[in-house]
Amino acid sequence: MYYDEFAVKENLSLPSLLEVLSDVLYRYSKHDPSLQQPLRSILSINGQQNALLNLPCIDIHLGYMCVKTITSFPESSPAIDGAVSLFNSNNGRLLLIADAKEITARRTATASFLATQLLAFKKWKNEQKENAILTILGCSVQGRAHLDVFTQLFKWNKIYLWSRNMTHAINLQSDYSSKLSNIEILKDLNDNRLQQSDVICTCTASEEALIGLKQVKKGVHINAVGSFRETMRELADDLMLSSDTQIIVDSKESAMKEAGEIIQSKAKIMAELGELIHNDKFSNDICNEKITIFKSVGIAVEDLAAAIVLYESLKK
Ligand SMILES: NC(=O)C1=CN([C@@H]2O[C@H](COP(=O)(O)OP(=O)(O)OC[C@H]3O[C@@H](n4cnc5c(N)ncnc54)[C@H](O)[C@@H]3O)[C@@H](O)[C@H]2O)C=CC1
Numbered sequence: 001m002y003y004d005e006f007a008v009k010e011n012l013s014l015p016s017l018l019e020v021l022s023d024v025l026y027r028y029s030k031h032d033p034s035l036q037q038p039l040r041s042i043l044s045i046n047g048q049q050n051a052l053l054n055l056p057c058i059d060i061h062l063g064y065m066c067v068k069t070i071t072s073f074p075e076s077s078p079a080i081d082g083a084v085s086l087f088n089s090n091n092g093r094l095l096l097i098a099d100a101k102e103i104t105a106r107r108t109a110t111a112s113f114l115a116t117q118l119l120a121f122k123k124w125k126n127e128q129k130e131n132a133i134l135t136i137l138g139c140s141v142q143g144r145a146h147l148d149v150f151t152q153l154f155k156w157n158k159i160y161l162w163s164r165n166m167t168h169a170i171n172l173q174s175d176y177s178s179k180l181s182n183i184e185i186l187k188d189l190n191d192n193r194l195q196q197s198d199v200i201c202t203c204t205a206s207e208e209a210l211i212g213l214k215q216v217k218k219g220v221h222i223n224a225v226g227s228f229r230e231t232m233r234e235l236a237d238d239l240m241l242s243s244d245t246q247i248i249v250d251s252k253e254s255a256m257k258e259a260g261e262i263i264q265s266k267a268k269i270m271a272e273l274g275e276l277i278h279n280d281k282f283s284n285d286i287c288n289e290k291i292t293i294f295k296s297v298g299i300a301v302e303d304l305a306a307a308i309v310l311y312e313s314l315k316k
């Protein structure tokens with residue numbers, strides 16, 4: 001009944017997760033009445049950054065209900081802890097409880113990969129696809145998960161890692177040295193290798209912008225993962241507000257309440273990720289010159305997708 005982080009990692013197939021994630025995000029953005037997801041609750045402790053988060057949702061169409069309860073304690077390691085519970089929506093039975101750290105890490109990175117497929121791969125010509133460069137900023141749980149998922153699902157020509165604490169980046173590079181020989185470390189964010197990157201994933205808990213317009217190239221795709229409070233941000237206003245930037249979010253409702261970059265810059269959201277799925281018009285309109293930003297804060301239907309994939313794989 002309870003599956004720990006190792007069981008989650010072993011049984012959560014990434015291609016299946018990508019498929020179920022696309023389906024639920026598509027239906028979420030279409031306001032499918034069989035899918036219910038209220039805004040999550042974030043209860044702060046003593047006005048501090050420590051918080052208890054509750055993310056429920058019901059999917060009558062697929063026959064499941066899910067609730068993830070996690071703590072977010074940025075000074076603890078790991079910062080996120082908790083559990084995901086999956087229920088049958090026809091009879092109310094509890095089906096599975098699983099470690100939320102691993103589910104959160106993998107579903108977030110897979111959502112970023114889906115955005116990269118829809119917003120970057122579609123606009124690239126073959127040559128760019130073969131020589132693509134990935135950069136990951138922040139090398140803790142999310143940074144690690146992004147490296148793992150992005151390299152399992154795509155072959156990158158080069159990968160650059162940066163972390164505020166350089167030892168974390170070096171450790172991550174060393175943990176992958178037997179599998180990947182194309183990882184390099186960026187000492188700082190003014191390194192011009194950042195400007196060569198085709199895809200950048202920002203995976204930090206920063207409260208100050210880490211990158212702005214000058215540090216990135218035309219047409220870059222950014223997955224901005226870290227912020228989920230008004231006071232947090234990883235991207236500067238010039239990047240958010242440039243006329244060359246198109247901003248996509250996981251949920252407009254959540255982003256306007258939680259995404260620091262969007263709240264502080266008042267940048268216009270172009271669409272939800274789910275609106276781009278099965279949408280040929282949008283794919284044809286994506287312009288190679290535009291910067292695309294997928295700002296995620298994390299939503300319950302993503303945890304539901306992961307819990308369903310896990311449950312159905314364990315049931316076999
Ligand atoms: N979008 C989403 O769906 C999700 C977002 N998150 C958020 O992503 C972020 C990363 O998550 P974890 O790796 O689990 O957190 P973590 O606490 O393990 O790691 C935080 C990382 O941010 C770095 N950092 C903190 N302040 C910084 C600053 N001012 N400048 C540069 N780097 C800084 C730390 O060095 C560390 O590498 C967190 O803010 C977390 O809340 C987490 C889960 C899901």
Ligand SMILES: O=C([O-])C1=[NH+]CCC1
Nearest residue numbers: 072104228297298299
């Ligand atoms: O969606 C999620 O689980 C989280 N988003 C930010 C912290 C945790």
